[in-house]
Amino acid sequence: MFAVHLLAFHFAKLxxxxxxxxxxxxxxxxxxxxxxxxxxxxxxxxMVKGLGRDTNPTATVKMLPSLVRSLPDxxxxxxxxxxxxxxxxxRALEVKVFNDGKQSSQLESKFYPxxxxxxxxxxxxxxxxxxxxxxxxxxxxxLKHKKLPLGFTFSFPCKQNKLEEGVLLSWTKHFKxxxxxxxxxxxxxxxxxxxxxxxxxxxxxxxxxxVGTMMTCGYDDPRCEVGxxxxxxxxxxxxxxxxxxxxxxxxxxxxxxNTEWGAFGDDGALDDLRTEFDxxxxxxSLNPGKQLFEKMISSLYLGxxxxxxxxxxxxxxxxxxxKVSAALLTKGKIEMKHVSAMEKYKEGLSNTKEIxxxxxxxxxxxxxxxxxxxxxxxxxxxxxxxxxxLAAILTRLRENxxxxxxxxxxxxxxxxxxxxxxxxxxxxxxxxxxxxxxxAQRKQIDAVLAPFLLSLETLRDVKNKMRTELEYGxxxxxxxxATVKMLPTYVCGTPDGTENGKxxxxxxxxxxxxxxxxxxRSGRRRSVRMYNKIFAIPLEIMQxxxxxxxxxxxxxxxxxxxxxxxxxxxLPLGFTFSFPCRQASIGKGTLVGWTKGFKATDCEGExxxxxxxxxxxxxxxxxxxxxAVxxxxVGTMMTCGYxxxxxxxxxIAGTGSNVxxxxxxxxxxxxxxxxxxxxxNTEWGxxxDNGCIDNIRTKYDKxxxxxxxxxxxxxxxxxxxxxxxxEIVRQILIxxxxxxxxxxxxxxxxxxxxxxxxxxxxxxxxxFSRILQETVKELAPRCDVTFMLSEDGSGKGxxxxxxxxxxxxxxxxx
Ligand code: BG6
Ligand code: GLC
Ligand code: GLC
Numbered sequence: 001m002f003a004v005h006l007l008a009f010h011f012a013k014l015x016x017x018x019x020x021x022x023x024x025x026x027x028x029x030x031x032x033x034x035x036x037x038x039x040x041x042x043x044x045x046x047m048v049k050g051l052g053r054d055t056n057p058t059a060t061v062k063m064l065p066s067l068v069r070s071l072p073d074x075x076x077x078x079x080x081x082x083x084x085x086x087x088x089x090x091r092a093l094e095v096k097v098f099n100d101g102k103q104s105s106q107l108e109s110k111f112y113p114x115x116x117x118x119x120x121x122x123x124x125x126x127x128x129x130x131x132x133x134x135x136x137x138x139x140x141x142x143l144k145h146k147k148l149p150l151g152f153t154f155s156f157p158c159k160q161n162k163l164e165e166g167v168l169l170s171w172t173k174h175f176k177x178x179x180x181x182x183x184x185x186x187x188x189x190x191x192x193x194x195x196x197x198x199x200x201x202x203x204x205x206x207x208x209x210x211v212g213t214m215m216t217c218g219y220d221d222p223r224c225e226v227g228x229x230x231x232x233x234x235x236x237x238x239x240x241x242x243x244x245x246x247x248x249x250x251x252x253x254x255x256x257x258n259t260e261w262g263a264f265g266d267d268g269a270l271d272d273l274r275t276e277f278d279x280x281x282x283x284x285s286l287n288p289g290k291q292l293f294e295k296m297i298s299s300l301y302l303g304x305x306x307x308x309x310x311x312x313x314x315x316x317x318x319x320x321x322x323k324v325s326a327a328l329l330t331k332g333k334i335e336m337k338h339v340s341a342m343e344k345y346k347e348g349l350s351n352t353k354e355i356x357x358x359x360x361x362x363x364x365x366x367x368x369x370x371x372x373x374x375x376x377x378x379x380x381x382x383x384x385x386x387x388x389x390l391a392a393i394l395t396r397l398r399e400n401x402x403x404x405x406x407x408x409x410x411x412x413x414x415x416x417x418x419x420x421x422x423x424x425x426x427x428x429x430x431x432x433x434x435x436x437x438x439x440a441q442r443k444q445i446d447a448v449l450a451p452f453l454l455s456l457e458t459l460r461d462v463k464n465k466m467r468t469e470l471e472y473g474x475x476x477x478x479x480x481x482a483t484v485k486m487l488p489t490y491v492c493g494t495p496d497g498t499e500n501g502k503x504x505x506x507x508x509x510x511x512x513x514x515x516x517x518x519x520x521r522s523g524r525r526r527s528v529r530m531y532n533k534i535f536a537i538p539l540e541i542m543q544x545x546x547x548x549x550x551x552x553x554x555x556x557x558x559x560x561x562x563x564x565x566x567x568x569x570x571l572p573l574g575f576t577f578s579f580p581c582r583q584a585s586i587g588k589g590t591l592v593g594w595t596k597g598f599k600a601t602d603c604e605g606e607x608x609x610x611x612x613x614x615x616x617x618x619x620x621x622x623x624x625x626x627x628a629v630x631x632x633x634v635g636t637m638m639t640c641g642y643x644x645x646x647x648x649x650x651x652i653a654g655t656g657s658n659v660x661x662x663x664x665x666x667x668x669x670x671x672x673x674x675x676x677x678x679x680x681n682t683e684w685g686x687x688x689d690n691g692c693i694d695n696i697r698t699k700y701d702k703x704x705x706x707x708x709x710x711x712x713x714x715x716x717x718x719x720x721x722x723x724x725x726x727e728i729v730r731q732i733l734i735x736x737x738x739x740x741x742x743x744x745x746x747x748x749x750x751x752x753x754x755x756x757x758x759x760x761x762x763x764x765x766x767x768f769s770r771i772l773q774e775t776v777k778e779l780a781p782r783c784d785v786t787f788m789l790s791e792d793g794s795g796k797g798x799x800x801x802x803x804x805x806x807x808x809x810x811x812x813x814x
Contacts, residue, residue: 086155217411231414509578635794685717
């Protein structure tokens with residue numbers, strides 16, 4: 001027994017010695033955690049460089065946009081062809097995708113050889129070979145009579161501007177066909193296919209193998225957002241936020257980026273890690289100086305790396321008694337398959353021994369132990385480097401999503417890591433299927449949205465109808481019938497700079513309810529200073545009783561006076577009340593009807609100034625001098641008018657939509673007098689309440705109207721203002737989902753909730769104001785309009801109106 005133990009110990013010791021020897025020899029290939037973290041950091045910086053517009057031209061990691069923006073959603077269907085060129089095996093496939101709710105697909109494929117003469121000959125020959133193989137495949141599958149879309153997996157760096165085209169940037173790996181670099185590969189394939197008169201194939205999508213892999217896995221696991229290849233070459237793609245991709249227009253959503261990480265280090269960034277063996281291998285490759293990261297990782301190179309190491313060790317007398325064989329001296333004699341066989345520890349040393357013997361080396365047990373360990377170190381380094389770059393991608397994804405922890409799926413393929421037998425070509429078919437589905441969906445979505453696109457002719461018609469309504473509203477006999485009420489405001493001029501004093505203002509009816517203190521100075525020290533506070537109005541108060549509403553308002557005023565420390569002062573007050581009021585003077589306003597989100601009882605038909613006064617009386621704590629009630633459009637016009645005396649229109653595009661403007665007195669039949677002008681609050685939100693614009697209302701507008709507080713009323717406002725736009729969008733989304741065009745046909749709980757899409761600050765949406773201004777120019781070409789954003793809200797205007805009214809009142813009294 002003792003002898004046996006001793007023997008075992010002796011062998012273990014021997015083995016350990018061999019391993020130590022190799023470890024010492026390949027010290028430089030064993031990367032510590034610190035080094036790997038450092039590699040990860042370097043790769044993260046490379047990604048940023050590749051994504052930036054200015055830095056991309058000099059970046060080695062090209063970060064190529066793939067134009068793939070969505071993963072399969074399971075609703076794809078159809079019959080697709082694919083070819084897969086660039087990995088260790090070339091093949092043609094047929095993929096049938098079923099939209100049966102079970103995510104099922106069927107795949108048939110056939111492999112074809114890729115002789116060196118073909119992949120390193122002329123480009124034309126290469127593509128005609130590919131076309132021949134495809135034609136043969138279709139023949140064998142009896143597909144020649146069918147017109148089929150094809151997805152092309154082409155595993156080389158390509159610059160894509162469209163999904164169906166791709167310009168080869170450079171050959172990598174073992175390919176080097178002439179005259180292809182810098183040309184569109186998809187179109188070359190198309191040309192080659194055209195020579196086959198008996199088949200009809202439409203090259204619809206071109207994808208990198210990484211992208212194909214991500215799509216293949218994404219079909220089964222919607223969380224998949226990274227595609228990784230560790231095979232003949234190595235590379236990865238992932239879904240990047242559009243806002244970070246400088247090279248592609250647009251900021252919304254994500255796009256798959258083919259990193260082409262194989263080129264990492266081509267600028268020397270990894271020189272400190274590369275060994276003499278890496279350098280030697282590179283010098284003997286088809287593309288010296290290129291794909292340096294790939295050459296440390298992928299299967300095309302690992303065998304050769306092992307050979308170079310063994311050769312040097314032998315020459316130094318560390319292996320095989322120092323005897324080199326002709327085979328060991330021959331480039332390419334050790335391949336990846338040998339490395340992985342030798343590495344199989346479970347099979348002991350038998351594989352190693354056999355392979356080394358085949359190379360005419362006469363290995364001792366010690367040699368076998370050492371060689372096996374060399375293989376392990378080389379593949380260990382490969383896996384570690386790959387992991388470092390992958391970790392950089394995953395960290396980026398996590399940070400893009402602002403998550404503390406990321407749960408994601410990485411689709412992997414390639415000879416070195418074989419888990420997904422369907423390969424990346426199924427993914428090319430999936431990309432094609434997705435493109436197909438998206439095109440069909442696009443069509444249907446366009447049809448749904450078509451009624452929203454108004455032609456200039458339609459808009460002119462709307463303009464004319466609006467003009468008619470404006471005139472009806474001004475005329476005594478027709479104003480009853482008019483939907484646009486054209487309410488006189490008794491505001492007859494814009495501020496002239498002589499206003500001064502301290503005023504309170506209320507601003508009720510927009511997104512925010514505010515109370516303001518406005519201090520106006522005239523003369524040389526002309527200025528307006530404002531202090532304001534926003535108060536909430538709870539829904540139950542907006543839609544409770546009138547008394548409750550006005551008590552709440554007075555409560556807020558009391559808080560404000562307290563807060564400003566001016567409770568004792570009896571200040572004049574201007575009341576911006578953003579609802580239609582019929583006025584008999586500046587200080588009186590009868591509410592015609594609530595609009596927007598308000599519906600307090602017992603207010604319609606009442607004078608809101610009186611209601612406010614009564615509420616103040618009820619509280620019996622302070623007194624105020626309510627001088628003016630003004631619509632927000634009028635307040636806005638006055639605010640801007642203080643800066644620009646030419647201002648004669650006030651427009652609100654906010655929660656609601658409305659306009660006021662200065663009209664000649666002689667045209668306002670319902671007010672006495674012919675001299676000068678008066679501001680008219682058009683209340684154009686009610687335009688169309690008689691059905692005159694029903695032709696441009698979509699079914700979504702009608703749905704939104706039916707679900708609103710004031711069904712049938714304010715139809716124009718419901719097509720134009722913030723309070724309703726979000727609802728229209730929601731109705732459209734619901735409809736598109738019902739039609740199966742969105743969200744896999746599933747209407748989520750939140751989508752069912754009214755009001756989930758708020759549209760605050762409509763006028764600040766850039767495209768809104770731009771389109772507004774451009775369209776106005778088009779429809780009113782002879783009006784030269786300056787659009788001035790009222791930064792201070794309408795409260796300032798209300799105070800200015802109050803100042804003027806107060807002055808006139810005082811003059812009157814005198
Ligand atoms: C504010 C005005 O700036 O805009 C309010 O002070 C007006 O008087 C409001 O009602 C309109 O926009 P919104 O988005 O608040 O309805
Ligand atoms: C090479 C190619 C790349 C491909 C990878 C894996 O790195 O340049 O496009 O994805 O090999 O096949
Ligand atoms: C509603 C009101 C109107 C107001 C507009 C903008 O249309 O009826 O008075 O001006 O909203 O707030």
